[in-house]
């Protein structure tokens with residue numbers, strides 16, 4: 001009699017681990033990832049390199065936090081590693097506790113292990129409760145707690161509340177984040193060989209654009225491409241290109257899908273003058289809130305205007 005075998009995973013997903021991170025919670029929101037192989041990595045660059053090299057089918061990465069802003073390491077990696085495409089967006093509410101090896105008391109804490117994005121979200125509490133603390137950077141929120149047992153470099157760690165079920169720690173303080181409504185935005189990144197997800201009417205488009213800095217009004221010119229087509233921006237961040245002082249690229253999220261006439265037309269406008277524009281992807285918004293489009297920017301109005309021009313050029317009588 002043959003032994004029944006469990007189905008083998010067909011796809012591999014890289015995420016910032018170890019188990020219990022907010023990144024893992026974001027990956028758990030992806031229906032197609034359930035039952036597949038989840039590969040824990042130590043940093044965002046490693047997750048994206050897995051996808052670029054074909055070792056993983058997709059990677060989940062944090063891209064923006066409601067308090068700390070853009071996750072610069074993720075924005076820079078997406079802007080510079082070729083062959084990557086954002087195919088989904090996910091939101092995870094984040095909150096933090098301060099944990100320590102059993103028996104440690106709050107007044108003994110001097111050095112705190114924390115992921116830099118988590119540390120930045122707990123400033124006010126830390127400055128008030130442990131004013132003279134030092135920060136020991138960790139690769140993730142859960143790694144911060146795990147490392148308490150690998151080395152004596154830190155006395156306590158900032159971690160997600162769920163860490164108490166994973167490690168033998170005492171909770172020294174709960175709810176230590178500066179906001180109790182903090183949210184981190186994650187994106188699922190696949191290779192460019194994967195088709196752009198179809199338009200849903202509640203989509204975002206992410207691009208990275210460079211500008212010639214020796215021209216007055218260059219940034220205004222970039223923004224006008226969107227405003228004159230009724231395209232709303234939900235994110236605009238500047239990141240240094242890194243080759244010289246004063247050279248920046250702009251990371252931009254737009255409301256709409258690349259197949260929306262107004263978005264496509266705006267991208268053509270950007271392409272005409274930006275020395276480098278990268279399309280990172282169009283994907284359904286995590287909140288599923290449909291984009292409201294003013295009548296004069298609907299697809300039908302763009303199509304009508306194009307037909308009008310075509311007729312005009314064909315010499316046929318026009319109204």
Ligand SMILES: O=C(O)C(=O)C[C@]1(C(=O)O)C=C[C@@H](O)C=C1
Nearest residue numbers: 021022023062117118140141184
């Ligand atoms: O996924 C985790 O738990 C992480 O440690 C990463 C990360 C991030 O990169 O922003 C995720 C969410 C929190 O805002 C802080 C840290």
